[in-house]
Amino acid sequence: xxxxxxxxxxxxxxxxxxxxxxxxxxxxxxxxxxxxxxxxxxxxxxxxxxxxxxxxxxxxxxxxxxxxxxxxxxxxxxxxxxxxxxxxxxxxxxxxxxxxxxxxxxxxxxxxxxxxxxxxxxxxxxxxxxxxxxxxxxxxxxxxxxxxxxxxxxxxxxxxxxxxxxxxxxxxxxxxxxxxxxxxxxxxxxxxxxxxxxxxxxxxxxxxxxxxxxxxxxxxxxxxxxxxxxxxxxxxxxxxxxxxxxxxxxxxxxxxxxxxxxxxxxxxxxxxxxxxxxxxxxxxxxxxxxxxxxxxxxxxxxxxxxxxxxxxxxxxxxxxxxxxxxxxxxxxxxxxxxxxxxxxxxxxxxxxxxxxxxxxxxxxxxxxxxxxxxxxxxxxxxxxxxx
Amino acid sequence: xxxxxxxxxxxxxxxxxxxxxxxxxxxxxxxxxxxxxxxxxxxxxxxxxxxxxxxxxxxxxxxxxxxxxxxxxxxxxxxxxxxxxxxxxxxxxxxxxxxxxxxxxxxxxxxxxxxxxxxxxxxxxxxxxxxxxxxxxxxxxxxxxxxxxxxxxxxxxxxxxxxxxxxxxxxxxxxxxxxxxxxxxxxxxxxxxxxxxxxxxxxxxxxxxxxxxxxxxxxxxxxxxxxxxxxxxxxxxxxxxxxxxxxxxxxxxxxxxxxxxxxxxxxxxxxxxxxxxxxxxxxxxxxxxxxxxxxxxxxxxxxxxxxxxxxxxxxxxxxxxxxxxxxxxxxxxxxxxxxxxxxxxxxxxxxxxxxxxxxxxxxxxxxxxxxxxxxxxxxxxxxxxxx
Numbered sequence: 001x002x003x004x005x006x007x008x009x010x011x012x013x014x015x016x017x018x019x020x021x022x023x024x025x026x027x028x029x030x031x032x033x034x035x036x037x038x039x040x041x042x043x044x045x046x047x048x049x050x051x052x053x054x055x056x057x058x059x060x061x062x063x064x065x066x067x068x069x070x071x072x073x074x075x076x077x078x079x080x081x082x083x084x085x086x087x088x089x090x091x092x093x094x095x096x097x098x099x100x101x102x103x104x105x106x107x108x109x110x111x112x113x114x115x116x117x118x119x120x121x122x123x124x125x126x127x128x129x130x131x132x133x134x135x136x137x138x139x140x141x142x143x144x145x146x147x148x149x150x151x152x153x154x155x156x157x158x159x160x161x162x163x164x165x166x167x168x169x170x171x172x173x174x175x176x177x178x179x180x181x182x183x184x185x186x187x188x189x190x191x192x193x194x195x196x197x198x199x200x201x202x203x204x205x206x207x208x209x210x211x212x213x214x215x216x217x218x219x220x221x222x223x224x225x226x227x228x229x230x231x232x233x234x235x236x237x238x239x240x241x242x243x244x245x246x247x248x249x250x251x252x253x254x255x256x257x258x259x260x261x262x263x264x265x266x267x268x269x270x271x272x273x274x275x276x277x278x279x280x281x282x283x284x285x286x287x288x289x290x291x292x293x294x295x296x297x298x299x300x301x302x303x304x305x306x307x308x309x310x311x312x313x314x315x316x317x318x319x320x321x322x323x324x325x326x327x328x329x330x331x332x333x334x335x336x337x338x339x340x341x342x343x344x345x346x347x348x349x350x351x352x353x354x355x356x357x358x359x360x361x362x363x364x365x366x367x368x369x370x371x372x373x374x375x376x377x378x379x380x381x382x383x384x385x386x387x
Numbered sequence: 388x389x390x391x392x393x394x395x396x397x398x399x400x401x402x403x404x405x406x407x408x409x410x411x412x413x414x415x416x417x418x419x420x421x422x423x424x425x426x427x428x429x430x431x432x433x434x435x436x437x438x439x440x441x442x443x444x445x446x447x448x449x450x451x452x453x454x455x456x457x458x459x460x461x462x463x464x465x466x467x468x469x470x471x472x473x474x475x476x477x478x479x480x481x482x483x484x485x486x487x488x489x490x491x492x493x494x495x496x497x498x499x500x501x502x503x504x505x506x507x508x509x510x511x512x513x514x515x516x517x518x519x520x521x522x523x524x525x526x527x528x529x530x531x532x533x534x535x536x537x538x539x540x541x542x543x544x545x546x547x548x549x550x551x552x553x554x555x556x557x558x559x560x561x562x563x564x565x566x567x568x569x570x571x572x573x574x575x576x577x578x579x580x581x582x583x584x585x586x587x588x589x590x591x592x593x594x595x596x597x598x599x600x601x602x603x604x605x606x607x608x609x610x611x612x613x614x615x616x617x618x619x620x621x622x623x624x625x626x627x628x629x630x631x632x633x634x635x636x637x638x639x640x641x642x643x644x645x646x647x648x649x650x651x652x653x654x655x656x657x658x659x660x661x662x663x664x665x666x667x668x669x670x671x672x673x674x675x676x677x678x679x680x681x682x683x684x685x686x687x688x689x690x691x692x693x694x695x696x697x698x699x700x701x702x703x704x705x706x707x708x709x710x711x712x713x714x715x716x717x718x719x720x721x722x723x724x725x726x727x728x729x730x731x732x733x734x735x736x737x738x739x740x741x742x743x744x745x746x747x748x749x750x751x752x753x754x755x756x757x758x759x760x761x762x763x764x765x766x767x768x769x770x771x772x773x774x
Contacts, residue, residue, distance in 0.1 A: 053774065062771055073770075162674065166400055169461075171462070293680040386428075
C-alpha cells in the first residue's frame with residue numbers, strides 16, 4: 001500500500017527551514033512507496049482548516065529554490081493548541097490517509113509533535129511522527145546545536161564585524177546592536193566572532209544569562225571612552241535585572257502578547273543621559289533570521305540532512321523521535337546525526353553554559369568561540385585598517 | 388620635482404568608500420612622479436592635528452583588502468570647520484609639501500573641498516583639490532548617482548525581499564522596516580526592488596519627500612489587513628507631517644545634535660494602538676551602509692573608478708572638480724564619468740523627483756525601479772513560495 005507523507009512547519013522561520021523541507025521532499029521522491037508528498041499550508045493553523053499543499057509533482061527547479069528561500073515556503077503558525085484541536089488534526093490525517101508526519105520546529109513544536117502522535121494513537125490510526133529541529137535561538141536540548149542557528153550566528157558575527165569597522169572609521173558614538181534571543185544568549189554571543197576579521201570585535205557583550213546592572217554598564221562604557229571614541233556594544237533583547245525584571249518597559253499588550261521597548265535604543269539612551277555622549281541603537285530583528293547572503297553553508301547542509309534523515313526514518317517506521325547532532329570533533333569540524341526521544345526535548349529551553357560566559361559577564365570565553373566558529377560555514381571576511 | 392598626494396575622507400562611510408581609496412592609491416602608484424601617497428588619519432579632524440598615514444609602501448595584498456572593508460580604513464570625521472581651521476590645514480599641506488589633495492565625501496565634504504582650495508591659494512601654495520563623490524543617501528546633485536548608493540540599495544532591496552518572505556510564511560504581524568535617509572528617499576525607495584525575487588515586495592513605502600499622514604497610514608494598513616495577515620511597510624527615518632514636523636519626537640539633545648525616536652518602532656506602536664493588531668519595527672540602521680555581503684559589484688567598480696579618475700586628474704593639474712557619472716543607457720546599463728565644478732554640488736541636497744514617486748505617495752513608479760535596478764549589481768535572489 002502506498003504512503004502519504006505530510007510536512008508541517010511550526011514557529012518562527014529560519015534561513016534554512018526550507019532547506020530541511022527540500023531535504024525531506026527529495027528523500028521522499030526516492031521512495032517509490034510514497035504516493036503523495038503533502039505540506040500543511042501555514043502550519044498546524046492551516047492543517048486544522050484542512051489546507052494542504054501537494055508538492056508531489058512540483059518541478060525540481062522550483063523545489064531547488066527552497067535552498068535559497070528564507071521564511072517558510074509552505075507557511076508556518078504559532079498558535080497554542082488545545083486537546084480538541086489535536087483530535088481534529090488526527091481526524092484530518094485519517095481522512096487524507098496520511099501515515100507519516102514530519103514536524104519541523106523548536107521545543108514548542110516538539111511538544112505539539114508528541115501530542116499529535118498520542119491523539120493519532122487514540123484515534124486508532126497507524127500514524128508516525130518525526131521531529132526536525134529548527135530554531136535560530138539554538139535553545140533545543142541535547143543536540144549540539146540546531147539548524148537555523150549557524151546562519152543566525154553568521155549574520156550576527158559578520159554584521160558586528162562590519163559595524164565595528166564603521167564605528168572605528170567614524171569614531172563619534174556608542175552603537176548598541178540588539179541581538180535576538182530573549183532567554184538564551186547564543187545569538188548575542190556569536191557577535192564575539194566578529195574579531196575574526198583581523199581587527200577589533202565588539203567592546204562589550206551582554207547576555208540574558210546574566211543579570212544586567214545598569215551602573216556596571218555605564219562604568220564599563222565610561223572606562224572604554226577613556227581609550228577610544230567609538231564603541232560597539234551587543235545586547236540581548238531579553239536583558240533583565242537581578243530580580244528578573246526586563247530592563248525595558250512593556251509598552252503594549254495585545255491579547256496574551258506583551259511588547260517591550262527596544263533594548264538597543266534604551267541602552268543608547270542611557271549612555272546619552274548618563275554620560276552625555278552620542279549613542280544610537282540598531283535592531284536588525286527579523287532580518288537576522290532570514291538573510292540568504294549570510295546563510296551558513298554548514299547550517300544549510302545540516303538542515304537539509306536533518307530533513308532527509310527524518311523522512312527516511314519515518315518511512316522506515318520510526319516514530320516519536322527528533323533528529324539531533326552530536327559533535328565528534330571541532331577541528332576538523334565533524335558532527336554525527338542521531339535520534340533522540342521527543343519527550344526529552346519538548347518544552348525545555350537550553351541556555352548558554354557557564355563555561356561559555358566570561359567572569360565579568362560582559363563577554364564570552366575562547367571555549368565558546370571555538371565551539372561556535374565552525375557553525376558559520378565560512379570565515380568572517382578579512383578587513384584592513386590603517387588608522 | 389616629485390609630488391605628494393593626500394587622500395581625505397569626510398562624513399559617514401559607505402560600503403565602498405575604501406574601494407575609491409584603493410582606486411586612487413593604485414592609480415597613484417602608476418605615476419613615477421608621486422613620491423608619497425598620504426592619507427589623513429580620521430579625516431580633516433586628524434589632518435588638523437597633523438596626523439597623516441603614509442600608504443606609499445603598504446603591501447598590495449593589504450591594500451586589496453580595501454575592496455572588502457566597510458567603514459573608512461583611514462578614518463573619517465564629521466566636524467564643522469571654521470575659517471582658521473582651513474588656514475591651518477593649508478599650512479600643514481605646505482609643511483608636508485602636499486600639492487595634490489583628494490577629498491572623498493558628500494555634498495558637505497565638497498563644500499570643505501572648495502574652501503580648502505581657496506585657503507591654499509590664499510596661503511600662496513600650488514595645491515590642487517579634486518572631489519570623489521560618496522554617499523549612501525544618493526543626495527549629491529548632477530551625478531546620475533553616487534558611489535555608496537548602489538550597495539545601500541542592494542542591502543535595502545534584498546533585506547526587504549527576505550523580510551517579505553519571512554512575513555508571508557508566518558503571517559501574524561505588520562513589520563515596519565526603517566530605512567536610512569532623513570531627507571531623501573532613495574534608499575527607502577530601493578525596497579521596491581524586493582519584488583524582483585519573484586513574489587511580493589513591500590506592501591507600503593513611505594518616503595520623506597511626501598508629508599506623512601498617520602490617518603492615511605492606518606487606513607492603508609487596515610485595507611491590506613482585509614486581504615492578508617502579514618504586512619511589510621518600509622518607512623524613511625525622516626518622515627514628517629504636512630507642517631514639516633518629524634513624526635517621532637526628539638528624545639535627546641547632545642550639543643547640536645538632536646536624537647529622534649525610531650520611526651519603525653513608532654509606526655508599529657501606531658498599528659498596535661489604533662488597530663489592535665500585532666506589529667514590530669526593525670531598524671538595521673548603520674548595518675545598511677557597511678554590508679560587504681551585500682556590497683554591489685557595480686557600485687564597488689564605480690567607486691574604484693571614481694578614485695582612479697580623481698587621482699589621474701589631480702596629478703594632471705585639474706582642480707576644483709568632482710568626478711560624476713552620466714547615464715548613457717539603462718538597458719544595457721552604461722555610464723560615463725565626467726567632471727563637474729565643485730561649486731555646483733556643494734551643500735545641495737538632491738531628493739527624489741516626482742516621476743519616481745507614485746500618485747498616492749505610498750510607493751514608487753516603474754520608472755524609478757528601471758533606473759535603480761542596474762545599480763544593485765546583481766539580481767535579487769529568486770525565491771519560491773507554495774502557500
